Amino acid sequence: METVPARRGRAVRLSAGQAIRIVNTHGTQVVDTWAFNAADPGEFMSMPHLHASLGSVFPAKGDGLVSNRRRAILVLEEDTSPGRHDTVIAACDVHRYQSLGCSGYHDNCTDNLHAALALIGFPATGCPAPLNLWMNIPIAADGRVAWGEPLSSPGDFVILRAQIDCVVVLSACPQDMIPINGKDCIPVEVHFEILD
Amino acid sequence: METVPARRGRAVRLSAGQAIRIVNTHGTQVVDTWAFNAADPGEFMSMPHLHASLGSVFPAKGDGLVSNRRRAILVLEEDTSPGRHDTVIAACDVHRYQSLGCSGYHDNCTDNLHAALALIGFPATGCPAPLNLWMNIPIAADGRVAWGEPLSSPGDFVILRAQIDCVVVLSACPQDMIPINGKDCIPVEVHFEILD
Secondary structure (H helix, E strand, O other): OEEEOOOOEEEEEEOOOOEEEEEEOOOOOOEEEEEEEOOEEEEEEOHHHHHHHHOEOOOOOOOEEEEOOOOEEEEEEEEOOOOOOEOOOOOOOHHHHHHOOOOOOOOOHHHHHHHHHHHHOOOOOOOOOOEEEOOOOOEOOOOEEOOOOOOOOOOEEEEEEEOOOEEEEEEEOOOOOOHHHOOOOOOOOEEEEEEO | OEEEOOOOEEEEEEOOOOEEEEEEOOOOOOEEEEEEEOOEEEEEEOHHHHHHHHOEOOOOOOOEEEEOOOOEEEEEEEEOOOOOOEOOOOOOOHHHHHHOOOOOOOOOHHHHHHHHHHHHOOOOOOOOOOEEEOOOOOEOOOOEEOOOOOOOOOOEEEEEEEOOOEEEEEEEOOOOOOHHHOOOOOOOOEEEEEEO
């Protein structure tokens, strides 16, 4: 098992047919997740397109996770958690923490994405809306969103199976100012492994 | 008043302080709407960032519509309609119509965006998730989305006030295979004017 350290990101390459098992080791950690076509950084997993293809904002076990070209780039093959993963909230960034009152630099998922991609030499720019694994954002009928705590348990995992050669990026979200990473607001590490 | 013809797009430049009044002339037409920083196509109105800034998926009168740098690029200054505008569904594209069973080319909002931008020589690429004016997409507690008919009436309008120099793009959505543009599935024209 490999580690995504608390507050950091990791990018990995998957060949079509391989999968990544992502483990919420402590049960409280949100993992912002992206996928890019390995042959074309202009194609990436896209939440607004996913909403149309699923007819839902909550992907479930067995669902194809589509790209901005509306084909499945990953499949959510297994999910041992209650299935609450956010798809409507942007990755955090320096501006987000400034708006919450942070005056200095704060680790953030957007910078983690770009740092992780740079490390493997993958030329994607921009920051697509991520699949926020275990981030619990209920949406009320009037449209209001709530910043809930994860419903997952220690050891819960998801398996994402690559449908094409792709780059998957994980960021152990550094959010410690609101309780999306649990009521203690302490970001922690998660683990993953590649499955053939 | 200027016209966005049925199934087509238009791009206009707004200086900071100017506004655009967009009129749902027949009351049934969805208008996919984008905004880009005129000085930097890498900054654009972003729905995933808006959800975090508003704490809601439904923007209301007075709300700032933020960019991917989390500052207001437009303000929703007036809205005479019931306020149901979608922010979670991607712009339609050729792939969407193929998935609905269309075998040939179908007009679509993604191509309308790029054609409209090309006409004014603005170099934005990609297709950010649009603000889908009057598109009525209820989200149930279990996450399911419904493809509703607009709740607006003929002549309903919104006013969007530019907070920075920007390019605003409108697409009169060509969707005629599901009833988001009214139960008759007939896309029609809308109108707009620039206000100082």
